[in-house]
Amino acid sequence: MTSSNTRLDDFDPAKFHDELVRHKLIIPVGVPGAFGRNHVFEDVLARFDDAVTRVARDDGAEKMLFPPILNRKVLQDSEFLDSFPQLAGTVFSFFGTEAHHLELQSCLHEDKPWAHLQGMTDVVLIPAACYPVYPSFTGVVPADGRLVDMQNWVFRHEPSPEPTRMQAFRVREFVRVGTPDMVVTWRDMWLQRGVDLLRALELPAQADVATDPFFGRGGRMLAKGQKDQKLKFEVLIPVISREKPTAVCSFNYHQDHFGKIFGIKLPSGEVAHTACLGFGLERVVMALFKTHGFVPSQWPKTVREQLWP
Amino acid sequence: MTERIRNILKEHGRLSKDAATLPEDADLYQAGMTSHASVNVMLAIEGTFNIEFPDSMLKRSVFESIAAIRAAVEQLTAGG
Numbered sequence: 001m002t003s004s005n006t007r008l009d010d011f012d013p014a015k016f017h018d019e020l021v022r023h024k025l026i027i028p029v030g031v032p033g034a035f036g037r038n039h040v041f042e043d044v045l046a047r048f049d050d051a052v053t054r055v056a057r058d059d060g061a062e063k064m065l066f067p068p069i070l071n072r073k074v075l076q077d078s079e080f081l082d083s084f085p086q087l088a089g090t091v092f093s094f095f096g097t098e099a100h101h102l103e104l105q106s107c108l109h110e111d112k113p114w115a116h117l118q119g120m121t122d123v124v125l126i127p128a129a130c131y132p133v134y135p136s137f138t139g140v141v142p143a144d145g146r147l148v149d150m151q152n153w154v155f156r157h158e159p160s161p162e163p164t165r166m167q168a169f170r171v172r173e174f175v176r177v178g179t180p181d182m183v184v185t186w187r188d189m190w191l192q193r194g195v196d197l198l199r200a201l202e203l204p205a206q207a208d209v210a211t212d213p214f215f216g217r218g219g220r221m222l223a224k225g226q227k228d229q230k231l232k233f234e235v236l237i238p239v240i241s242r243e244k245p246t247a248v249c250s251f252n253y254h255q256d257h258f259g260k261i262f263g264i265k266l267p268s269g270e271v272a273h274t275a276c277l278g279f280g281l282e283r284v285v286m287a288l289f290k291t292h293g294f295v296p297s298q299w300p301k302t303v304r305e306q307l308w309p
Numbered sequence: 310m311t312e313r314i315r316n317i318l319k320e321h322g323r324l325s326k327d328a329a330t331l332p333e334d335a336d337l338y339q340a341g342m343t344s345h346a347s348v349n350v351m352l353a354i355e356g357t358f359n360i361e362f363p364d365s366m367l368k369r370s371v372f373e374s375i376a377a378i379r380a381a382v383e384q385l386t387a388g389g
Binding site for chain 1: 343344345347348349351352364367368369
């Protein structure tokens with residue numbers, strides 16, 4: 001049926017990567033987990049992003065755009081490094097004198113370590129599209145809460161040759177602030193919307209309770225607590241494995257975590273609760289390529305009508 | 310043992326109430342202990358009592374009160 005695809009039921013990460021490259025959809029750059037995207041890949045990504053916009057059209061979300069860097073203090077205050085020290089990308093740069101510069105050059109030209117000649121800057125790469133927004137909520141939120149819509153490049157330090165695990169990727173993200181009831185109702189509505197949207201694209205999407213990759217033994221305790229309290233859900237689609245489907249959409253209920261840290265209050269004076277949801281845009285695109293083949297013009301008409309209405 | 314647990318809670322629990330006078334069955338999470346704080350309490354308990362919690366005990370309920378923590382420590386030090 002889809003002549004460009006060898007076998008759609010054959011789940012092999014290396015083969016999938018090579019097929020994406022062979023169809024020029026992704027462009028290797030010499031580092032695992034990083035690659036360029038061609039215009040076909042980008043068109044599908046933009047069309048899916050538009051489809052999300054259509055679903056959210058009447059929600060009245062405030063659109064915000066942040067750079068893909070974050071105030072380092074926000075990362076520290078958010079306890080990201082307590083949870084995921086292995087994933088963070090801290091930006092370092094050169095603060096030295098001319099003598100240090102000479103030393104740097106000689107290290108570089110002699111292929112010697114040079115990290116000691118750099119110092120930590122005030123910024124980090126953003127680990128999730130929603131992180132810059134929480135400090136902007138400090139104070140009392142309106143009675144009906146806040147709802148923000150964002151898209152950003154995020155960084156995760158998890159180099160991997162398999163194409164769905166990227167070091168840099170885009171997330172379309174929404175954040176809700178309000179009472180626990182408001183936030184959970186909104187999360188549940190979007191969980192259904194996410195599954196519906198992906199199934200309308202004829203993707204075999206399933207929702208499930210999930211955990212974040214917390215670091216170390218303490219992290220296992222955090223993950224268990226997160227799972228027992230059902231604080232994280234994902235929508236999953238088989239892309240590189242049938243047994244371990246890929247998360248393409250993630251929902252986190254933070255309870256009062258960010259509310260406490262950034263002083264976000266409800267009109268009643270109580271600490272506001274927050275939740276976020278994000279579509280991993282590249283992963284959705286890859287799920288479409290995996291499921292429907294590598295040539296969008298050959299996708300089923302019903303799928304094309306959803307994306308190119 | 311209870312006093313040592315109270316001292317650990319005072320240092321690592323980030324409680325909004327006084328760990329020295331908190332009832333033994335009071336819910337520590339209700340008393341302000343965050344999940345990250347509970348991890349630090351867990352690690353401090355391990356260090357103080359020279360024990361290691363098995364994976365099956367690395368869960369919220371084991372650290373939800375002074376009494377629960379004491380029961381867990383007693384279970385791991387018994388026969389040891």
